[in-house]
Amino acid sequence: MTKNTHDSDVAFIKALAELLNENDLTELQVKRDYAEDDSLNVRVSRKPPQQVMAAPQQQYQPAPAAAAAAPAAGNAPAPVQVETDPADHPGAVTSPMVGTVYLQGEPGAPSFISVGASVSEGDTLLIVEAMKTMNHIPAPRAGTVKRILVGDGDAVEFGAPLVILE
Numbered sequence: 340m341t342k343n344t345h346d347s348d349v350a351f352i353k354a355l356a357e358l359l360n361e362n363d364l365t366e367l368q369v370k371r372d373y374a375e376d377d378s379l380n381v382r383v384s385r386k387p388p389q390q391v392m393a394a395p396q397q398q399y400q401p402a403p404a405a406a407a408a409a410p411a412a413g414n415a416p417a418p419v420q421v422e423t424d425p426a427d428h429p430g431a432v433t434s435p436m437v438g439t440v441y442l443q444g445e446p447g448a449p450s451f452i453s454v455g456a457s458v459s460e461g462d463t464l465l466i467v468e469a470m471k472t473m474n475h476i477p478a479p480r481a482g483t484v485k486r487i488l489v490g491d492g493d494a495v496e497f498g499a500p501l502v503i504l505e
Contacts, residue, residue: 428500440494
């Protein structure tokens with residue numbers, strides 16, 4: 340495993356932990372497939388306050404959405420809807436190539452986008468550097484930036500979700 344992949348995986352796991360805390364979830368499980376024989380399977384969990392949990396008997400859930408909804412129903416009066424994979428979001432803009440993400444045109448310059456910013460079709464969202472070539476990733480349609488799923492300098496794979504537009 341290369342250092343870039345390791346750093347990307349660490350950033351991904353930290354983002355999952357933040358998602359867990361922000362949405363008051365007790366468990367989140369995600370599997371990322373990189374290649375035919377290479378994948379990352381992450382399960383992040385925490386003990387909910389004032390509740391004793393038994394050790395889970397099942398290691399793999401057939402539907403990640405069902406696994407996330409079950410703990411939420413026991414804790415909260417209202418169910419919490421969780422996106423298990425941002426790539427499945429209808430407004431997801433995915434990477435057309437493997438490379439390194441840059442959120443601004445040059446060091447010290449303002450970012451191309453920020454959360455809440457409106458973009459027009461064709462506006463540059465970010466840059467993916469591949470083989471020393473800077474590839475501007477355009478907005479496929481007009482909309483508002485709801486989430487930025489990558490950080491400046493992150494390594495991305497083909498098809499990895501970069502931004503959510505609505």
